[in-house]
Amino acid sequence: MTLLLVFAGVLLFAVLVSALANRTVLSTAVVFLVAGFLAGEGAFGWLSIKPDTPIVTTLAELALFAVLFSDGMRVGWSDLRAAWRLPGRALGWGLPLTLGLTALVAHFLLGLGWAESLLIGAVLAPTDPVFAAALVGNERVPARLRQLLNVESGVNDGLALPFVVVFLAVAAGTDDLHLGSLGLELLLGIAIGVVVPWLALRLEQSRFFAASTQYLPLNAVAIGLLVLALGKVTHGNLFLAAFAAGMTVASFGPRQREAFEEFGELVAELFKLAALLVFGALLTPALLGDIGWQGWLFVLFAIIVARPVALWVSFLGARLTAREQLAAMWFGPKGFASVVYGLLVLTSGIAAAFTIFEIVAAAIVLSILLHSSTDVVVARGFDDPAEAPAWHGPLRRLGIGKRHADPEHEGHE
Template sequence: MASLDAVSIAILLGAALVMAGILSSLLALRFGAPLLLVFLGIGMFAGDAGPGGLRFDDLQTTYLVGSVALALILFDGGLKTRFQTIQTVWGPASILATVGVLLTALITAPVARYALDLNWTESLLIGAVVASTDAAAVFLLIHAQGLRLRPRVGATLEVESGTNDPFAVFLTLMLVELISVGDGSLSRVLMHLAWDALFGAVFGIVGGLLVVMALNRVALPQGLHAPFVTTAALVIFGATQIAHASGFLAVYLAGIVIGNRPTRAHNSVVTFLDAATWLAQIVMFVLLGLLASPQRLLSSALPAVAVAMALMLVARPLAVFICLAPFRFSWRERLFIAWVGLRGAVGIFLASIPMLVGLSHAYLYFDVAFVVVLISLLLQGWTLGFAARKLHVALPRADRGPRRVELDLPGQLEQQLVGYAVRPKSLYLKRGLIPSWSKPTLVIRDERILMPDEAAPIVAGDYLYLLAPPEKAQALDRFFTDMVPSAMPDPHLLGDFMVAGDVTLGDIAVAYGLSVDPSDAHLTAADYFDIHLDHAPKQGATLPLDSIVLVARSIGGGRVNVVGLRLPEDEEAPPPPLSPFGRVKRTAARAWSLLTEP
């Protein structure tokens, strides 16, 4: 009976932990990745060195759970990465994910050598273990702190943190093999790297295409699509690992392939993976906490802190500035990318590999990685929003966005039903705007289902459902979020070819001799961007208007508030020379007329 009671207690504690993990997702949006440290603490509290007294030293189970968790995290990251995002930042992100990881390890190694009294190979292993950024920690914190990063900065961090883990795993495994076996010729290492990258990419791309084909051709029962995709990702990972290629690269690429092709139940798959990766991180942190020993951590705390400081303040910034030197990033953007090099469970997981193979100093690697992750999440994690605002690379979001309901429509993949609660200050209700590629389909009011014509006019509190392409559904959010008062444009920005975002197309047409559709003449320039863009407007976005092009010059409150007018080449030539005073006078007159005409 005692053994049965032990099983029941294990079930109770396991279920309670999962439930706590589910509920903690609500707090995660407020506190971010440092909340995961609570689960790390739970593991330490329950361990043999804590009050729980639970002895846990099963490295095989830890490695198994860590591998599954990391595979799911990378697959989820790939699933949310757009091809367009990769194309725009592939150069800097790929260099950061490879050369950047190597440079970080090399720069950290001397500090580890002298602080921990290790040889050069062992010191380089310390550097490799802590060299990669943690994708889950980075984006959980960015989302939790309500940051809207500049597009290029956010995309670079997204692609880098998703692709640097496979290289860090490869580097760690090569160094572990070198220390344990002693066979480390350069040609052999390069062959291993080429094999890992080539066949990892092949397995990932082919596996992703097969999953897409199966999803769209096999009529699975409702609710099984998400578990099927999740297990398929693990099949791709396992098969690639058995072939001695990079399973982590394979699942990331498989996620990118699946996420960028039309599939059934795409949104339910993404939602399921979000929950699965969150729970996987929690289980991973608890197990890693069980392996940790407070006594050992205290004995190596000072050298580990030295490694952490060298990593955050020297190695990562130097690697970022060197890797991004060929690219047009400002020093503020480079400094922010350097500071967002958060370490998470991946570093501790990599540090468990030397323990698994029984290397000397194995527990030292683990303890150092543990301390580095703690300091990184506490110091860098809680200062992320402050750094973003001080370096002017992001603006705080006004809110968390509306709750979006997405329903797949059987029999086709091009459209889905997207539903929102209509807020009283939303762009849709205030301005009646909706993108041209979406179509209102039904309205729910007082528990009655109405057609849009029956329900007109739409009022606050209604639930509106629209047809929209799945890949554009998220772009509808901005129409159902409460509008933020737009900042007035800087008068100094209003030059010869710039106007305020609230100037109507009719006024622009009169001033510049354009032809616009009479039904569009009442729209402001900001409205025009909202309706015709597939995404929230960003600085530099362009739209044609008759013979000219409108360019978004300044964004405020999520809308365009200064618009540039790019004229045809023959009209952009300067007019007959004016005196400086005459030019200023002409500019002021044009701006004033556009801003004040009724």
Template structure:
């Protein structure tokens, strides 16, 4: 390739990236699925659009894998350990059992619609079984969907951990079908390979995370180089794990979780760099995969592909989610929402390249079908996530309003953080609330002049306040410097019309609104203790507990997750719409008990209402009979 051609390639590539970046402004304004726009730009620029011909499947797979590794590392890096602990077990069940069930159910539909064998259908099911981490993280973290922490954490951890399972199934099935062994190729060796890949992925991921933290903490270099070291080390973990037979994608995600939850120098700089690299990785991955597609081939397969997409969205994914979450304490609404947020994205298209690289007979059919399924998923689910969450009653009002904050990196101070807050209107600190003792205010900038905090007097609007704190406490300061949380008309009564003291005896509620609200063991509890007990031992912001005709709502918690404010509503709350299939195991058992108790009570009532002959008359009859 001559220099002129080289410059043209660079020019076109840069123009596409810029176009994708500018399209994000439209997506934010109109609520369009941003990743769908990236994909459509790639399609429009491809061989059936502007005529850019790109057919190098191997290069596309390499670029997509590297981009996915960067996205997964950032996903893990931004996942708090508390969120991971909150949802680890159910998320891992979804990422393993859920993916397997989804792929297996999908295989039967593929057999019918595409005339595939069951193994070929299982391969296609494995390709589209995992949710896309980029799509889920974008919608939940950037899309303005404010839902409960447990549901958010479940979706984020699931999307970050289900890719290794789908990748393993896809690669293993491609090898089996390419060898011609069919069902004979599925043996104990595949199980051993799975254990090896996942085991090495977790172990080397943890070791890799430790290596990243150790090197960064000992590194004495220019601050701008630190995030480059972190990213390079993350890709080292990814590639080394894959080279020794482990799951590199699982390893890089685990390394991100470990490193992101440890104290490191220049953490603010690393996060900002990671944000930019993740955006670039998403843009490149979707553009390349869009360029790889040939839309003129879609009409041949479009009808069965759309039907398969609908089967995946409305049947296979919901059934797999329900069965996977049966043992866990999720409500019908929460299970329904998790089932709906099963967006397919670049990972499915990336895996659809594998049958082509493996030389399978129907390789292009796999790719085209998976591409259409991704388009349907992004169009149908990507545009309706927020309305569905609202319909199911899972949207909660924001806990705090806007915060004007800047994190300032301190050289050699991983155990301390310097924050700069701008005092804004309606913030608690402006209303006179004191800054806690564990925070050390050092400087106030007012009207362009700097002064020590001790001599600044009462803070004023637009003041800049610099404080030294321990990093893990920053979210507590955010509440002090945040504006009032915006409350929509629909949320005006979300936290109830009345406020109650959480230390008040729960027996007062039974006396005022009962009797019969509480059992004997609950009457000795406080309202906070009663709510925690009814909520399974742990309360979360905006959790609700129904007691007869009243509803108790968690308005706020302290840094130790103790309930500090409780609201009460006397209004009837309409049950959120959901399907009866999404009952968890505890609810199913309870309904069976209620049904049996109801039948027993009816039988008892029937027997009591049956007239019985007097004892004396019976005896007389028996005597006469003798």
């Protein structure tokens, strides 16, 4: 009950300051993270939450399922085909390059094994637009940049998930037989996520059934709950099932997608904020202090070097302006998916679980603080497109942000 009381109080406070947060560097995500830290054993001790506390695993599972389901619903196949060129570069090149660079430095700087290093890379690979809300929601920011960040962050959670699952299994010492079972679990999850929504939508579109306007938003809820239940019963991967189900509804049920969108975003947001509160409660000064200089150096590399370098390589020849490319390179915040993947690692029981969680936690905290406090500043840089930034000239000589006299290209890529 104490957790519910703290969450309700912080939620009310976040609602009351949400308008201010939209105009300033204040972030509601930071509010929940800090509130969790203060309420946890690292400060006032109101919340006694341990990694093996049942609420941690349950909340992480439900939150990730809800978020992946709503993420998938934002990016149906038609959306991907219509705006794939830039997000395709970020996902096809940027994500694996970010993962690889992060793993490489984790192995040599932190002395972790390759499986653990790749696991850290996969956990920190997803991005979250919530911590760059002022940029994504500013209509003066070029539409293709906002679309890039939205589509990339909506898809990369699901793309990073199989890597997290596989590297976690390898780090746990899983043998070939179990890896085969793991592959079956992943495929079964995808199958459930595609077949169940498709059949449900076909039933509703038949002449025998029809959802009323009042119940239409619950259609996607029912589909999501059925996918969750079947995934539990059959031991299919819940998270791939959630993402596949969201994409299937978005692709074959645009009416259901539209009806569910606002409600679904609110449910996912509640789960996100609750997970951030619990995550913050798990943090203590001792935990952050045990990381050491090598750990903090790795965290800085993961945030300031790995993604910017990977995105710079990915966007070579993409004809983005300097401002657009720098904004995309910088805003790769480690957000909610990384929080939940970190919690999954912590509760996995592998030998390096706590070490990995410490590093991941530090990266997430620093990323949230840096990105959520700079999105307003960077967004305001697009208020006057004619004003050339001071760093534009040197960056052009490096091949970043070359401008092209192609008026049609600006709106379509």
